[in-house]
Amino acid sequence: MTLITKNKKLAASIKFKDIKSRIDQTIKNILFKNLEKQISLVTELENNGVICEVSNKIYEDLLCFANQDPSAKKSPDYILESYLSFQAVLSYRVANALYCFSQMLQTTESVINLQIIARKISETAKVKTGVEIHPAAKIGSRLIVDHGYGTVIGETTEIGDDCYILQGVVLGAKSIAGNYDSKRHPTLGSRVEVGSFARIFGPVKIGDDVKISPWAVITEDIPSNSKVIVITTNQVVKRRNF
Template identity: 50%
Template sequence: MQKKLHQDDIQYQIYLKISKVLNQFISYKDYIDLNLSTPRAKYLETQIIHKLYSDLLSFVERDPASNGSANIILQAYKSFEAVVYYRIANEIRYCNDLTYESRHRLARKISEYAKYQTGIEINPGAKIGNGFVIDHGTGTVIGETTEIGNNCYILQGVILGARGIANNPKGKRHPGIGNNVEIGAFSRVLGPVNIGNNVMIAPCAVVLNDIPSNQKVIIKNQIQLIKNNNIFSNINVYALVPKEDSVFVIYGENLENSHIIAVDEYYIPIENLKISIQIRTNKYLAFKIEYQRSSDMEIGNSINLQIMIDENESIYLINNPFLNSIYTNYTNVQYVQNN
């Protein structure tokens, strides 16, 4: 039977964790600069304990795998350890008793060590409310200008990041997350978007726009496109929806003059597959995929689509599960030759 810890016991264990981190990373000079014996330092310490206690209680309440044991989470959960490092680094990052260089250096040293130890990266500049939980957590990254409200729950592989890759602006470039938000595994919320309160973002979603409060974000169709980076293309694809009898509909923009070719994983046309356009408008393209019945029919490991206006303007729709289901169905067909 798990021993239930008293609040004072829990807070004392949190205090020991904080002391261990501070002793590990703060040099004698930094110790003097921070002046840990002052009431200000005591206040900072109290703030960290208060926030971590709130995080821990939320974890105990919401994670069934912990069996309601704060002690298990305190002693064994790397994801909670990442939050401990973050809370300490965050308080140091915004501690004006230290010089700008000292607090940024110390905070970053702690967060980089936390990334190495836990596989979770939380920039010390991020602002996160109480009752914060990262469950599992491996691969989760939270950017510097991210703001997260109270009682939020995040799973592994989540990226709260900037929109670009390199040369992002120095200002606000990461998401703002409201209160009581849940973000599923491997989701990405990118750019300075605002996510309202009580929002649930399903696993593997990519969010690039504001989400109002009390909404649920789910994936209906996964679309992955390849565009030539050096050529401006007017074609856009937002969704591919399967209909009956191998008929599909593409929703997008500027589709009225486009043509479709089925290509394999090497972007070579698949001769055995014929695509016939049924309806073609600016934002709607319905087509049927048919195959030639042949004993020597060959299809690669995947079916992709090249959507093109001419040779210089085309995009590729790749790795779509609906298209790849056609591959499975076709390769399972048995062909009987007449003698």
């Protein structure tokens, strides 16, 4: 059974009549709070189907998370109300929608203004959740960031569908300072799983269906259907002398 089929079965088996409306309201709350007096822009986003599209993506993220995380007991409501790592993804979806919508605007001032608002949403989410996702990052459907604290996803990062990322993961650039203003962050394929505190640096490509062990440091491309294992750390157990 595919993950998408599981999500559909979950949606059909649980009453979600208010989940979707609560997601919609959460999106609008974030927009109203950050757009302040620009009420007409919220209306424009709604009329252009932006809010509906974002809501659908968040709904998919939520169903997938409920299916994948056993501690959630298959309860989307539980995740929506209590998982800060999910709130980080939710905030990213809203910030990214604003960032992408800004590309359609005519004046430079309007573009910059909307991108600043998108970044503010991202920064607020970082403080609240401990997860930093740049609003310009390109992320596919059904992303899960589990636990999440300390995870950083850079501006030019690209992530495929059905990826699972744990806490402390860094998808960053190779250099500390003086990075070039172009593609400098990783590209992850679909169904990639990244273990805790793994770090992937530079514009490397991680293929589909790759599993990356915790604490791995990656600076070169990884082909599809691979597993990256850390072998430089050994666990030694010694009997205590009483």
